[in-house]
Amino acid sequence: MNYDNLPSWWPSDKSWIIQDCLEGMKSIPTGGVDLVLTDPPFNVGIEYGDDTDDNLSDENYAGWFLERLREMERVIKDGYPIIVFSGDKKIHPILDAVEETGLTFHHFLKWNKPTGQRGLSGWVLFYRTELALLLTNGKPHQNILNREILYSDTLTVENTRPNDKWAVEHPCKRPEGLYEILISGFDAPVVLDPFLGSGTTLLACRKTGRIGLGFEINPEYESIIRDRSMADVPELKGIFDWRNEPELEVVSK
């Protein structure tokens, strides 16, 4: 593994940094990132095993997220996308925060899970879809969207199985196939995930030949991020070699 392709401004020799993303993003130059793909704490009482309070009042949650969203707004290139997953129950504070920025909300991407959702907090009856906000910094660049890959706003991808090796280690591990589709859907060489969790974004970036960067506040997750993001990928693909993209299996029609 080598990290020769990390941007010169990135202050680490690893693609992840264990730090509050609010501080961490300050080291990223304005417009330095081509895609933000992230899954912040949903504020639904999930235990992340650290000081993260996932039970804030709606107002405090909106304020907490807004501070970090403003940094995402600064680091994303003009016209490029920010994708933010959100839990249905607490989507209103996320939308309130978006309203406070200059970001443009386009629509929701819908992740459809054919076999449903693992119950995490005990307060969910049932659901099979999860929403992600698609935002851009200003007028969207139409020509960065790979319409052959993201030809639908509903993506059907199996969820992580409860007995998945990494799901045992992290409560919210996403299936990398979902992230591979989202990342490949845009001509975006440098991808940032401010809330790495188990490192799904980094693994998906390596599999699709993107430069993945991110932050995670909980040091206990560092070994998961390291081991997972290096798994199953024998070597880095050509970072800007868009023509040699692997064929992705997109289940949704």
Ligand SMILES: C[S@@+](CC[C@H](N)C(=O)[O-])C[C@H]1O[C@@H](n2cnc3c(N)ncnc32)[C@H](O)[C@@H]1O
């Ligand atoms: C919903 S999980 C992300 C899961 C991830 N998408 C995955 O597939 O594993 C949110 C993560 O954000 C982390 N986190 C919470 N506050 C943070 C902050 N201020 N900066 C960076 N990471 C933070 C939590 O520890 C948790 O691991």
